[in-house]
Amino acid sequence: MKYYNSIGPNPRVVTMFMAEKGVKIPEVMIDLRSGENRRAPYNVDVNPAGQTPALELDDGSVLCEVTAICEYLEERFPETPLIGTTAEERANTRMWTRRVDIKICEPLTNGFRYAEGLPLFETRMRCLPEAAAGLKAIAQDGIAWLDPLIAGRNFIAGDRLSLADLMLFTFLDFGASVGQPIDPAFTNVQRWYEQMKSRPSANPT
Incomplete structure (x- = not known):
């Protein structure tokens, strides 16, 4: 997997979520200030909405949106549950x-x-x-x-x-x-x- 990170509160939610679980995923920092997220290749190959964060899965598909990423990580790494076990x-x-x-x-x-x-x-x-x-x-x-x-x-x-x-x-x-x-x-x-x-x-x- 590959994690597309940046400054800002949205990606920080996922960063903290992974830290609380003890999960480490290789990351790529996207420069929001320069607008890297709003131009190719990011908004073509990663997230057409031009937003961060994004999580590239092992099969090459990409998940975007904070809650969707955290829900996926919860299922992949159930230890230290942060959404729930029931x-x-x-x-x-x-x-x-x-x-x-x-x-x-x-x-x-x-x-x-x-x-x-x-x-x-x-x-x-x-x-x-x-x-x-x-x-x-x-x-x-x-x-x-x-x-x-x-x-x-x-x-x-x-x-x-x-x-x-x-x-x-x-x-x-x-x-x-x-x-x-x-x-x-x-x-x-x-x-x-x-x-x-x-x-x-x-x-x-």
Whole structure:
């Protein structure tokens, strides 16, 4: 297999997922800043959507999209389960992953793309600068919604680390670096974030 990596929160989710499992896959770094992902050979031979990450399988086929890649890796490398070992655990992880993605990760990312990231993204995708402030507010609303729900627990989807934790952490960590920090009033999310930040997978050597 071959892993196409880059800067950014999306590929970092998969990188942390593999680290938590102890899985090492040869990687190719794609230079997003120069637009390598938006031109051949990457957007022809690897991902026609021009996005990272991507995982080339042993048969030469390519998987894209964070959740699809992580689901595949979970099945290939079931030790240290991060999605679940039962139908109930897997459904719960998928539910929480979807919730944090829609309520927090997506609006946070587009709020950045349409504001601070506009010089980089305006020639690569349709951008809506007028929506940036609203999207950032929606992301904060999502964090406010989540905060009381994780009171007294260490992980998003219950009593175990899961894909939901890795996804939310990478995006909140990214947000903190681009002007969207966690409001200190959200004490449960802040506590959870600090715990996640101390994990070895969040700080590779």
